[in-house]
Amino acid sequence: MTVVSSLASHIDYLVAVSLFLTGAWILLTSGNLVKKVIGLNIMETSVFAFIVTTGMVDEGAPPLVAAGLQGPFASPLPHALVLTGIVVAVSVTSLALVLILRIKAELGSVELDEIALAPKADDSAGQSNQRGSADE
Amino acid sequence: MNKRKFARVFTMALLAALAAPLMYGVLELPPPGQADAPAHSNVSAGYIEHGAELAGSENLVTGVLLNFRALDTFGEVLVIFTAWLAVSAVAGKGSETGHDSTPPSPVVDYVVRLLGPFIAIFALFVIVNGHVLPGGGFQGGVLLGAMLILLSLALGRESVADLVPVRSWIWLRAAGVLAFSLVALLGLPMTGYLFGLPIEPALRHALMIVLELGIGIGGGAVLAGLYFAIAGVESS
Numbered sequence: 001m002t003v004v005s006s007l008a009s010h011i012d013y014l015v016a017v018s019l020f021l022t023g024a025w026i027l028l029t030s031g032n033l034v035k036k037v038i039g040l041n042i043m044e045t046s047v048f049a050f051i052v053t054t055g056m057v058d059e060g061a062p063p064l065v066a067a068g069l070q071g072p073f074a075s076p077l078p079h080a081l082v083l084t085g086i087v088v089a090v091s092v093t094s095l096a097l098v099l100i101l102r103i104k105a106e107l108g109s110v111e112l113d114e115i116a117l118a119p120k121a122d123d124s125a126g127q128s129n130q131r132g133s134a135d136e
Numbered sequence: 137m138n139k140r141k142f143a144r145v146f147t148m149a150l151l152a153a154l155a156a157p158l159m160y161g162v163l164e165l166p167p168p169g170q171a172d173a174p175a176h177s178n179v180s181a182g183y184i185e186h187g188a189e190l191a192g193s194e195n196l197v198t199g200v201l202l203n204f205r206a207l208d209t210f211g212e213v214l215v216i217f218t219a220w221l222a223v224s225a226v227a228g229k230g231s232e233t234g235h236d237s238t239p240p241s242p243v244v245d246y247v248v249r250l251l252g253p254f255i256a257i258f259a260l261f262v263i264v265n266g267h268v269l270p271g272g273g274f275q276g277g278v279l280l281g282a283m284l285i286l287l288s289l290a291l292g293r294e295s296v297a298d299l300v301p302v303r304s305w306i307w308l309r310a311a312g313v314l315a316f317s318l319v320a321l322l323g324l325p326m327t328g329y330l331f332g333l334p335i336e337p338a339l340r341h342a343l344m345i346v347l348e349l350g351i352g353i354g355g356g357a358v359l360a361g362l363y364f365a366i367a368g369v370e371s372s
Contacts, residue, residue: 009167017158021151028147058169063196065188072171075180076196080205083274084212091219094362098223101369
């Protein structure tokens with residue numbers, strides 16, 4: 001009985017954990033690079049949801065002191081930390097996406113299986129191409 | 137095929153091994169929403185009690201961002217600027233001025249041109265009211281960036297890139313870093329501390345608005361720049 005009530009009262013955290021595991025599953029098992037980025041984003045979102053939830057107060061107001069709101073106020077610290085996290089997540093996602101676009105342009109695929117096969121097929125062509133661009 | 141099946145089973149076992157301690161740890165925490173939980177009774181309680189007068193910001197989140205943890209926010213602004221530098225380095229040259237515009241339909245063209253100024257004004261409102269109302273530099277910056285991306289989707293990328301001279305874009309993207317550096321150094325003569333904001337309320341408000349504008353303009357320009365760089369790779 002205590003286990004059930006404890007599960008019920010921590011449901012917000014448990015949802016965050018299951019989102020995290022879902023993202024990790026996609027990240028680890030998917031062979032498509034874009035899907036890996038989506039999995040990474042789901043993991044990041046779960047961490048943000050978890051941190052914001054720790055700052056929540058039942059019946060609480062947002063932390064705006066002079067807007068005529070009465071306490072208890074939600075904790076402002078997790079909000080500020082998650083804002084930092086979101087900025088980092090956007091940066092990582094955009095860098096990953098542009099790298100994937102370059103991989104697609106160089107190797108012709110975003111599937112890991114096909115990328116593993118690609119260099120063996122035209123290894124010399126790819127290398128001479130790279131040398132040529134480096135000489136420029 | 138068999139190898140892939142084994143990999144899936146192995147991943148499943150790995151995630152189950154990860155899930156058990158996560159679930160256990162999460163269940164040991166005090167339930168969310170309890171006002172007397174440790175998360176609410178130490179640092180956060182101090183911010184809520186004294187934050188508004190110490191930081192000069194009625195929105196406590198902005199107070200934490202711009203005052204108590206200004207160094208964190210400076211790092212954050214540097215991260216997103218560095219991300220743009222890295223993305224445009226990977227994307228290569230020519231990505232800023234791609235020609236991808238298909239002629240838009242007159243309806244889309246008209247509606248986007250009509251909406252643009254309203255979005256821009258709302259973004260500015262969110263930025264400069266960040267210390268009183270929900271919002272602030274990052275939120276307004278995202279609105280600004282979304283407006284630039286919307287305009288470039290409907291009217292073509294070059295028409296947005298031509299809004300300011302090409303050489304000015306990098307200064308706009310660095311606006312957050314520059315504003316933070318400026319205010320950090322100004323704090324040295326005025327308060328004796330890097331990132332110190334003066335006690336004088338009017339001056340402090342002015343400096344906070346400078347910071348918010350820097351974050352907002354820089355953030356919006358960086359977001360648009362990330363989009364331009366990524367879209368440029370695709371069309372080249």
